[in-house]
Amino acid sequence: MMKRYEFLKILSPKVSRSLVVVGGSNVGDWISLEPSDGTFACHGMVTPLPIAIGLALALPRQRIIALTTDGAVLMGLGALVTLAETRPSNLSVIVFDNELYEGVSKGEIPTHTAMGADIALMAKGAGLSNSVTVETLKEFERRMSSVLRTKGTSLTNIKVDKGAMGVRGVYRDGTEIMYRFVRHIEELEKISIL
Secondary structure (H helix, E strand, C coil): CECHHHHHHHHHHHCCCCEEEEEHHHHHHHHHHCCCCCEEEECCCCCHHHHHHHHHHHCCCCCEEEEEEHHHHHHCCHHHHHHHHHCCCCEEEEEEECCECHHHHCCCCECHHHHCCCHHHHHHHHCCCCEEEECCHHHHHHHHHHHCCCCCCEEEEEEECCCCCCCCCCCCCHHHHHHHHHHHHHHHHCCCCC
């Protein structure tokens, strides 16, 4: 298996004009590659997917990317059902599945995916047919080329090694991130929010 950072390096140039909601142990790695105002870094473990669903529904002209983790999805399984029910045509969900609650346990507590649970199959069971698991960079690149070119909701579960690269993006506190993200949306949509 590869490190999450290798997959993010492939993704970064493909989504530079998208709104990205990132959470969990993905935050530092992603912000080091994409310190854009179009990135919203969530600090609540379960929040990336519900926030991304809400944004996708509220901003149908924008491509929304959710970068989340197996632990976050498993702790908020209801969001999978909401995702399948609402099916925003502009939302791509990417789950980095390292089979650990890494952010809260320093990688010592396994998630249920380490015991056979399959997030892509759970999403399919909820009604989201465009759900797959990939393990290689080549599979991921092919998948992203397809889902980012077409309309529709997708979930891509990626099996990755534990551990972030340890790189840090430009530090911003949560309030600054929120304001910069909202101002970015205002500019994109030509609307006033705040």
